Amino acid sequence: MIFVTVSTGHFDPLIEACARLSAYQFRAQIGSGTFIPPFPHFRTATPEAIASEMDRAEIVIAHAGTGMLSTLYQLRKPCIVIPKQVRYGESNDGQVELARKWAELGMGYLCMDVLELGQAIEQFKERDWSFPVFPSLGNAMASRLDLTMDSR
Amino acid sequence: MVNAQRTGVSGFLVSLLHVVLDAAKCCRNFFSVRHIKQLSLSGFVRLHTGVALENFEKSTSSDRVPAYSWTSKVSKSYSQRKPKGRKFGNSRLVLVTDRGGHLHNAKMLLEQCGALPAAILTTRGPEVTSLRSRETPVFLIPYLFTWFGKARVFNPLKGVWSFFWSVALCAWLRPRKVISFGAFDVVPFCLVARLLGAQIFHVECMNQVVTPSVTGRVLYPFCKILFVQWPELKKKYGAKAEYCGWVLK
Numbered sequence: 001m002i003f004v005t006v007s008t009g010h011f012d013p014l015i016e017a018c019a020r021l022s023a024y025q026f027r028a029q030i031g032s033g034t035f036i037p038p039f040p041h042f043r044t045a046t047p048e049a050i051a052s053e054m055d056r057a058e059i060v061i062a063h064a065g066t067g068m069l070s071t072l073y074q075l076r077k078p079c080i081v082i083p084k085q086v087r088y089g090e091s092n093d094g095q096v097e098l099a100r101k102w103a104e105l106g107m108g109y110l111c112m113d114v115l116e117l118g119q120a121i122e123q124f125k126e127r128d129w130s131f132p133v134f135p136s137l138g139n140a141m142a143s144r145l146d147l148t149m150d151s152r
Numbered sequence: 153m154v155n156a157q158r159t160g161v162s163g164f165l166v167s168l169l170h171v172v173l174d175a176a177k178c179c180r181n182f183f184s185v186r187h188i189k190q191l192s193l194s195g196f197v198r199l200h201t202g203v204a205l206e207n208f209e210k211s212t213s214s215d216r217v218p219a220y221s222w223t224s225k226v227s228k229s230y231s232q233r234k235p236k237g238r239k240f241g242n243s244r245l246v247l248v249t250d251r252g253g254h255l256h257n258a259k260m261l262l263e264q265c266g267a268l269p270a271a272i273l274t275t276r277g278p279e280v281t282s283l284r285s286r287e288t289p290v291f292l293i294p295y296l297f298t299w300f301g302k303a304r305v306f307n308p309l310k311g312v313w314s315f316f317w318s319v320a321l322c323a324w325l326r327p328r329k330v331i332s333f334g335a336f337d338v339v340p341f342c343l344v345a346r347l348l349g350a351q352i353f354h355v356e357c358m359n360q361v362v363t364p365s366v367t368g369r370v371l372y373p374f375c376k377i378l379f380v381q382w383p384e385l386k387k388k389y390g391a392k393a394e395y396c397g398w399v400l401k
Contacts, residue, residue: 007252007253008252008277008278044278045278046278046279046282047256047279048282064359065252065253066252066253066254066256066257066357066358066359067252067253067255067256067257068253069253069358070253070256070257070260070358070399070400071256073400074400074401091303091304094359095359097359097360097361097362097363098358098359098361100361101361101382134397134398134400135396135397135398136264136397136398136399136401137261137264137355137379137381137396137397137398137399138260138261138262138263138264138265138399138401139264139265139397140379140394140396140397141261141264141265141331141353141379141396142264142265142266142267144377144394144396145245145329145331145353
């Protein structure tokens with residue numbers, strides 16, 4: 001099963017592209033999109049429920065939202081990452097940078113065009129993935145902000 | 153590129169805001185009183201009008217009722233309604249963030265810090281319900297944009313409402329340190345809190361790999377530290393920007 005997630009916004013071109021690929025079994029979280037796909041889907045869910053869906057899926061197709069990619073990183077789950085872009089009705093191309101970086105670090109397959117989704121799924125299966133570890137900002141902030149836990 | 157030294161119109165605006173910040177020093181005193189909840193209104197006025205602090209502490213440290221009992225009742229009930237969050241030192245910490253990925257990352261950061269803020273401020277979203285069950289109180293701030301079909305437009309009316317709501321929240325929470333995660337909805341609260349003496353710590357969203365966000369550019373002059381999550385982005389800001397890692401674990 002391939003799980004497709006677009007967060008609470010809309011990403012109809014992606015859902016339409018999935019609907020055209022009848023060879024695969026999809027399940028989707030479609031957010032506020034207007035296109036209703038023929039495969040099982042739901043509008044939105046809690047982060048825990050979406051994480052559970054991601055965990056169960058063989059392949060995850062996600063937009064390059066921070067929340068989705070964070071959850072995938074926590075699950076150490078590679079994904080096909082398709083950034084929302086102006087040409088798909090998004091107000092800006094703010095997700096493109098992170099999508100490119102995600103692919104560059106080897107945590108996902110970058111697909112910039114929804115029409116190439118079938119090809120991306122096939123190539124995704126052949127890749128090896130890695131999840132680099134970076135320093136924790138939380139630890140640094142605790143010391144930089146002079147965190148003391150003695151007083152409430 | 154955003155630098156600490158600005159020229160032209162932006163430099164003038166920043167200078168003007170600094171003048172306003174200086175004029176607001178009297179407001180900072182309001183936030184620097186450590187045991188403000190123990191103070192009666194009359195005591196607060198006397199403290200800020202030059203009456204000796206020792207005499208004032210003597211009058212408030214005892215168990216006896218202060219001279220104006222009705223004011224002490226008001227201030228006492230006011231303080232009891234305030235959320236009792238964990239503090240950084242002797243300061244109140246408030247987390248302000250947009251919903252969705254911003255909020256998700258903010259929660260991860262709090263877990264890593266082991267911090268429990270006095271309050272979480274966020275915009276309305278499906279995850280707010282589960283957030284409300286936590287120990288930390290959650291307040292909603294307005295979303296500053298309006299959707300016209302698929303076009304997102306800044307709504308000035310929401311901006312005005314957000315400003316007044318931010319003033320009310322600042323008066324209620326009295327933040328000393330504010331951690332901001334963006335997006336643009338957090339700007340009114342951060343500016344009001346800064347005006348009233350709070351320190352702003354902005355964390356750039358993970359999405360900003362090489363390009364500074366609008367929120368980051370606006371808040372940079374008012375931040376104590378601006379944390380970036382990618383080393384490439386640090387070069388685009390000035391000396392106040394720091395790269396210490398990212399929020400994921």
